[in-house]
Amino acid sequence: MMNFQSCVDIKKEWDIVGARQLGRERAKAIGFGTVDQARIATAISELARNIYLYAGSGVICFETIDEIDRKGICIIAEDNGPGIHDISKVMEDGFSTSGGLGAGLPGVKRLMDQFDIVSDQEQGTKIRTVKWVPQRRF
Amino acid sequence: MENYRYYLKRYIDTQDESALYQAEQLSKLYIQNKISPEEIINKHIQALKDLFPHLPKEIDLSMNFLLETMISYGLAYQEHQSMRKQQLSLRSEMELAANMQQTLLLTETPNIKGLDIGAVSVPAKQLNGDYYHFSTDKNGRFGVAIADVIGKGMPAALAMSMIKYSVDSFSDHHPKPSSLLEKLNRVVENNVEPGMFITMLYGLYNPITEKFMYATAGHEPGFFYDATKNEFTEIEGRGLVLGVSDDTTYQEYELALQDGDIIFLLTDGVTECRIGDRFIERQEVLEVIKHYMHLPAQTLVEKVYKHFERLQEFQLRDDFTLIMIRKQV
Numbered sequence: 001m002m003n004f005q006s007c008v009d010i011k012k013e014w015d016i017v018g019a020r021q022l023g024r025e026r027a028k029a030i031g032f033g034t035v036d037q038a039r040i041a042t043a044i045s046e047l048a049r050n051i052y053l054y055a056g057s058g059v060i061c062f063e064t065i066d067e068i069d070r071k072g073i074c075i076i077a078e079d080n081g082p083g084i085h086d087i088s089k090v091m092e093d094g095f096s097t098s099g100g101l102g103a104g105l106p107g108v109k110r111l112m113d114q115f116d117i118v119s120d121q122e123q124g125t126k127i128r129t130v131k132w133v134p135q136r137r138f
Numbered sequence: 139m140e141n142y143r144y145y146l147k148r149y150i151d152t153q154d155e156s157a158l159y160q161a162e163q164l165s166k167l168y169i170q171n172k173i174s175p176e177e178i179i180n181k182h183i184q185a186l187k188d189l190f191p192h193l194p195k196e197i198d199l200s201m202n203f204l205l206e207t208m209i210s211y212g213l214a215y216q217e218h219q220s221m222r223k224q225q226l227s228l229r230s231e232m233e234l235a236a237n238m239q240q241t242l243l244l245t246e247t248p249n250i251k252g253l254d255i256g257a258v259s260v261p262a263k264q265l266n267g268d269y270y271h272f273s274t275d276k277n278g279r280f281g282v283a284i285a286d287v288i289g290k291g292m293p294a295a296l297a298m299s300m301i302k303y304s305v306d307s308f309s310d311h312h313p314k315p316s317s318l319l320e321k322l323n324r325v326v327e328n329n330v331e332p333g334m335f336i337t338m339l340y341g342l343y344n345p346i347t348e349k350f351m352y353a354t355a356g357h358e359p360g361f362f363y364d365a366t367k368n369e370f371t372e373i374e375g376r377g378l379v380l381g382v383s384d385d386t387t388y389q390e391y392e393l394a395l396q397d398g399d400i401i402f403l404l405t406d407g408v409t410e411c412r413i414g415d416r417f418i419e420r421q422e423v424l425e426v427i428k429h430y431m432h433l434p435a436q437t438l439v440e441k442v443y444k445h446f447e448r449l450q451e452f453q454l455r456d457d458f459t460l461i462m463i464r465k466q467v
Contacts (some may be wrong), residue, residue, distance in 0.1 A: 034205065036178045043211045093217045093224070107213040 009046075010079075016048040019060045026062045027073050031133045040131055042074060043111040046104065047077035047127060055081025055124060063100040065130065072113070072132040080124040088117060143185035172219070174212035177207045184434055236264040239295050243302055245271045247436070250280045250436070252345055254464040256435030258443045262454040267294030268405045269301055270459055272275075273309050281309050284357065284461055285338035286405040288379075297378050301338070315340040315353040316388040319377065323355065323388075326381035336380040339403060348395050348465070353388040355380045358406045361424065362392075365398025370424055373401065395465040402427065403463075407456035418449075435462045 006026070008019040023044040027037045044060060051058035060081025065072040084090050093106050105127075109115040114130040142164060149157035183201045186193060200211050243266070247255050259268050275282040287294035304325045308318050320339050326336055340362070340367055341352035346374045356379035359372045377388045393401065409420050423442075430441045447454065 033180075034202065035176055038176060038206045038209050041206070042213070062417070071299065093221050107210075110216055111209075112215060 002046045005063050006061050007062050009057070009059050010048050011053045011057045014050055016052060019034065019048045020044050023047055023060075023062055023073070024062065027131075030073055032073070033134075034132075036131065036134075039111040040075075043108045043129065043131075044075060047075065047129075049093055050105070051077060051079045051081070055079035058124070070132050070135065072129045072130050074128065077113075077127040077129075078124070083121040083123060084117075084125055085121065086121040087117060091117075107127055139428070140234060143188055146185050147189055148180070149389065168296045172216075174215060175208040176205050176212045179208055189453075191358075205222040221300040232240045232264050235292070235295070236261075239265055239299070242299055243271075245270055246276050246326040248272050248280065248344075248389065250274065250278070250345065252466060253280065253343070254435040254466050255457075255462070256437070256439040256462075257461045258439045259457070259459040260443060260447075260454065261457050262407065265292060265295035266457050267298060267458040269298045270403075270409065271305055273306075277278055280341070280343040280345070282341045282461065282463065283309075283338065284403045284459060285336055286357065286406065286457070286459070288337070291336065297334060300325070301336060305340075314390060315342055315351055316390040319353045319355050319388040320386065323378075323380045323385050323386050327384040330381050332381075333466060334381065338380055338461075339375070341403075342393075343463070350393040350395055350401060350463075352391050353395070354391075355386075355388065358404060358409060360404055361400075361427070362393060363398075363400035363402070364396075365400075366396060373403075380395060395466050397465055399465045401463040403461040405457060407454065408442075408457040408460050410456065418446075435464050438462055 006022060008022055009015060010019065011041075021043045024041045027040045032040065037122070039047075045118070048060055051060070052132065054117055061076040061078070077125050089095060089116065090105055095104065104108040105115075105117070108127075108129060112129040114129045115127070116129070117125065117127045119125040141160075145157045145160045145164070148154060149161070165178075179201070183198075183205065186201070187198075193389075210364045246259075247257055255272070257270055259266060259270055259271075261267070261389075263340075267283045267287040269283070269287075271283040273283075275281075283302055285298070287301075301322070304322050305318070308321050313321070319338065322338070322340075329335070335356075337355055337357040339354040339357040341350055345348045352373075352375065354375035355377045357375075359375065361370050362373050363370050373393070375389070375391050378386045391418060393399075395401075409418070411425055426442050426445050427438070430438045433441065439462050442460055443458060446458065
């Protein structure tokens, strides 16, 4: 069962902070520990920065996932930017970090548990990523 | 976790060096178990809270701040680990490619009556961008090809394989060296990306006329040793490098060999061998060659190679190929 969605528009650099803040609050409410909260916030930063740097503007949305046996947070990053031409390349280790741009999409994938990306030239990019609350916390 | 708290407490209580030693052991264990930096900081925070439930709020918050700061380091560390793994697998793939190349480019030094032949070709990295090839035909003629791809590594090695097969198929009919280069030039021009060039010398020795015919495509000039005069001269020859223009023609040159005369063919890895910041002079190559002149051809080229390998502190800057053909009785 999906819970309500809340979104943050990303248009300027400060919006990244707003997205982090909202994401962290949601993560805390769902039951994530401090380390995971920090990881989720970092993943949000990376996604929001990508939107800000490469697409100009877009939106970051959060959903609470509440299933019978597990809980988690889903982050959706969507933009109408130029799209990613070669996704495999962007997902390669060292591609974005070599320029000092940060952890990049491979970093987001590492921080989270599930990661999916759809990108079309002209139509922009949509990334959907999920992190589950570690089971032992229940 | 319990261990971390235990040694932390012991250190706080006693400032004992052995507790610090245990911390060092723990840190190695964490690396083995792929525990990220932020998790270690979290351990610290938890241990601190267990030991001192009434920590000042500022300390508590500052620890959170540190934890956030370490997240990206943790990611960078994981990325580093995964790239190291990739690097290892790339390296073994390169080794396979290098072995395969060695098999592909293998050429045996033939036994030609009246000639003493030696050759050495060593890549600077794993793959060789130099190439040499010997061939013989039923009339007893002896063909020698030496080539250098401008560039190193994988692209150069791939281009070399193409050269090898072309030379193999063209040299069946033993054309004149100039026409072999002309054919080869068209192959290179049609199949290699612009910007990649190949220099080459092809020579054909006829034991009946005792003449060495050759043509060169911009290749590093070799040396000719005239035994009667006891002097070295540069092997002359002009010609455009392969792959520039598809209607290039090549001029044919000829050397008459007397007993004791020697032809040295080489690549610029020999003459442009660098020692520290300085390139050696061609003259220095000659000095080294002269020093070993009394030796059989194969031993000589190996000695010369070993000399320059040592001068370059066993780290070749460029692929090194040296061939020697001595006319003997």
